[in-house]
Amino acid sequence: PVTPGPLLEVRGVSKRFGGLVAVDNADLTVERGSITALIGPNGSGKTTLFNLITGNMPVDSGTITFNGKRIEKLAPWTRGHLGLGRTFQVTRLFKDMTVLQNVVAPLPDGRLRTMFADAVSGHEAARARDLLGVVGLARFADQRAGELSYGQQKLVELAQVLMLSPELILLDEPAGGVNPSLLGRLTGVIRELNQAGVTFLVVEHNIPLVLDLCDPVHVFARGSCIASGPPQQIREDPVVLDAYLGD
Ligand code: ADP
Known part of the structure; x- marks a missing residue:
């Protein structure tokens, strides 16, 4: 039986490093069956958020719910056992x-x-x-x-x-450093796995690839989400262009 509600729900999560707020009261939802993207400028907190979701770092505050179960206090391997997988940058x-x-x-x-x-x-x-x-x-x-x-x-x-x-796979820059001739294979494999029922959350700097592969796209800036929507909308959002795509 499928648990109702989104597969992953991040609510009000924060993480500080000394005086720096890397993730600032962030919310993020990943729907079952989606290939969801998380984009944003360098230093906006994407990798830190990944580490909080997988348990590689403890949250300062906020909740993370996976498959209807609170996971923010569980060890990384316990989260892995529950169906949360990740790759590294x-x-x-x-x-x-x-x-x-x-x-x-x-x-x-x-x-x-x-x-x-x-x-x-x-x-x-x-x-x-x-x-x-x-x-x-x-x-x-x-x-x-x-x-x-x-x-x-x-x-x-x-x-x-x-x-x-895993039911959900977090991909940290899957296309980074990958030879262009292999990119098509990579996106093809992600699509096939997604068809077979695997949900993805993807951090990726290759924006054309993200806009082609992912829906929805969440945009991070200074530690929280500033825009979310389908790729067609994100591509034209002035807030996004200003915060990110423009520079
Ligand atoms: P992104 O993945 O979006 O590039 P990061 O999550 O890597 O952003 O970094 C967010 C901010 O937190 C940056 O200012 C970065 O320097 C800082 N940061 C990340 N990890 C650490 C850490 N382990 N200790 C101190 N500061 C960190």
Whole structure:
């Protein structure tokens, strides 16, 4: 049974670093089945908000509700277990391990299995190979992760996140540093996963890509959301143009 209401609801969340208010009484809603974008200038608090949602940092105040359950005080791996997955701005693969070993590295509780990746079950390895197929990298399964291009490594990280069957995936700059020839594959994979029922929240600086892929788009400035709407509307919003797209 599906819990009624949005999949993710951030309400009045704040985070300070000393005297700096990085996230300021922010609200954000992610509807089930959407590919929701979070855009905004550098330093506007997007990555900090991601860290608060995933539990990599504690909130100072406010509530975060995922699937009808309050999560803002839960440990990151507990949130992972509930169906919240994320990728990082800079990939965190084990470069000397194979691609397949990297995909099976996350344990069900969200921690990484570093030393025992050789000892994975046949079932897990088969699932990891399937997921590498989903991201179009099946033929690289037994290659060292460090030998792949940066964009391919980002796709490996996506397969790694998928091992835990998340309902919501937070993507931190998925297109950053990715070779243009791989961008089409990346957006294609995100769309396919979305069709299969995965919801996404995406922080991304490539605005044309965001406007093409995401709906709705939330615009952050100085720690909170200043505009939200479908991409066609955001593209023409004078407040957005002034705060962000114009500079
Ligand atoms: P964005 O992802 O939108 O570029 P960030 O969330 O990274 O913005 O940063 C928001 C603000 O918080 C910036 O001024 C940044 O310098 C500051 N900040 C982020 N993380 C930390 C931290 N761990 N300690 C101190 N200041 C931080």
